Amino acid sequence: MDVGIVGYGVYLPKYRIKVEEIARVWGDNAENIKKSLIIHEKTVPSLDEDTATIAVECARNAINHSQIDPQNIGAIYVGSESHPYIVKSTATIVAAATSAAPDLTAADYEFACKAGTAAIQATMGLVKSKMIRYGLAIGADTSQGKPGDILEYTASSGGGAYLIGRENLIAKILDTYSYTTDTPDFWRRENQEFPSHGSRFTGQPAYFKHVIAAAKGIMKRNDLTSDDFDYIVLHQPNGKFPLKVAKILDFDKEKIEKGLITPYIGNTYSGATLLGLAQILDEAVAGEKILAVSYGSGAGSDAFIIEVTEENEKKRNKKPLKDYINQKEYLDYALYAKFKGKIKGVNLERP
Amino acid sequence: MSKGVAVHWRLIPQRYNLIGTECKGCGQKFFPPRQLCPNCRRSGNITEITFSGEGKIYSYTLIHVPSEGLGFMKPYAIGIIRLDEGPLLTAQIVDCKPEDLAIGKRVNSVFRKVIVDGDSGIIRYGYKFKLTE
Numbered sequence: 001m002d003v004g005i006v007g008y009g010v011y012l013p014k015y016r017i018k019v020e021e022i023a024r025v026w027g028d029n030a031e032n033i034k035k036s037l038i039i040h041e042k043t044v045p046s047l048d049e050d051t052a053t054i055a056v057e058c059a060r061n062a063i064n065h066s067q068i069d070p071q072n073i074g075a076i077y078v079g080s081e082s083h084p085y086i087v088k089s090t091a092t093i094v095a096a097a098t099s100a101a102p103d104l105t106a107a108d109y110e111f112a113c114k115a116g117t118a119a120i121q122a123t124m125g126l127v128k129s130k131m132i133r134y135g136l137a138i139g140a141d142t143s144q145g146k147p148g149d150i151l152e153y154t155a156s157s158g159g160g161a162y163l164i165g166r167e168n169l170i171a172k173i174l175d176t177y178s179y180t181t182d183t184p185d186f187w188r189r190e191n192q193e194f195p196s197h198g199s200r201f202t203g204q205p206a207y208f209k210h211v212i213a214a215a216k217g218i219m220k221r222n223d224l225t226s227d228d229f230d231y232i233v234l235h236q237p238n239g240k241f242p243l244k245v246a247k248i249l250d251f252d253k254e255k256i257e258k259g260l261i262t263p264y265i266g267n268t269y270s271g272a273t274l275l276g277l278a279q280i281l282d283e284a285v286a287g288e289k290i291l292a293v294s295y296g297s298g299a300g301s302d303a304f305i306i307e308v309t310e311e312n313e314k315k316r317n318k319k320p321l322k323d324y325i326n327q328k329e330y331l332d333y334a335l336y337a338k339f340k341g342k343i344k345g346v347n348l349e350r351p
Numbered sequence: 352m353s354k355g356v357a358v359h360w361r362l363i364p365q366r367y368n369l370i371g372t373e374c375k376g377c378g379q380k381f382f383p384p385r386q387l388c389p390n391c392r393r394s395g396n397i398t399e400i401t402f403s404g405e406g407k408i409y410s411y412t413l414i415h416v417p418s419e420g421l422g423f424m425k426p427y428a429i430g431i432i433r434l435d436e437g438p439l440l441t442a443q444i445v446d447c448k449p450e451d452l453a454i455g456k457r458v459n460s461v462f463r464k465v466i467v468d469g470d471s472g473i474i475r476y477g478y479k480f481k482l483t484e
Binding site for chain 2: 323349
């Protein structure tokens, strides 16, 4: 029995800040940062946007794309590391705002940047076992970067939603495989406003080890090589890491470039792999194969083998990611700091 | 803070999904929803309807002296929106500069935080509108 993607939706906030503007404030060399991280600008959420509003917008786009009745959704899982409440599920808000409630199960997931792909795996299981007809898996974030930290250049906002089902698939998910270890490369403790990270430790023993192991593991299990895939999309904390992994895995540069969007929107954390995949699906044709591998600090990777069907060409997404990437308005650092709530002691209330 | 939590909860269908009512007798649509048709009265037939969220700016104003809880947003635009299905409603118009606004411009609904009850209260989500690109 096939299981796969029935529809998908994306959302990016309208506002952007350029690397040059952040570097101007902290006295960094913008050209060096742009070159070393391969990043030009990042998204910034509006004053009244959070993970729940982003999750709702991309969920509505996914339901519109799939053309299903939301009352047939049996599970909604929202993966994020910036849920608006510590106690009260974001998924309940999404369920109400998509008219999917109340006959369904819902929960929030957390696994740094891979909570969204973990949500896809859970819905795949429920769909395949016929416990539910459709499952909605979302990865959305309004990520935080400490002012002056290197992460501030990339930590951005956005989300992707995927409706998983058995019928009318725009893409089949042929297999999924995960690789998980206890690796403290990036974390945020209770009551801490910003995450901490192990600097260079986030590279080799963390991102590279897990992404490569998951990619190799799923290819070996299915007896496939890089030549069998038309695209590869990876978690993209910056523009540089995925290019390096693609080279190590022997994928041509063209196969990774299509879904590499972080240079233009920043690292959308739980949204990153899902948005990169959407960028590929927006134009992919029947028969094309995609290797998608997420990464979540702490640490783990989820790998997926995806095959595009004719349905994707018949039912093109009317709200493609490129439209959201192109609709933008730049902020200076002062407004960015206000939007992100980084100014202390303000005598005004924010929504 | 827990003041008005029940009121917000009761209004979630309207605030999240623009659910109003329609009189099947005369065809008039209502938002916020009415339980009795003012035209047909006892012979009216009221049913639920979900509005598309598409419409036009009927009128608007810029708020420079903000309501409680909205200080960060000033100046902000409040518009009267004529929904394509007919009813007028009042809502904030977001993600635009004041000079971009004009009567007659097309807008569509978006899902946003409307107000937050301090540091520990609930977050009230609901509809706002943005200019249709």
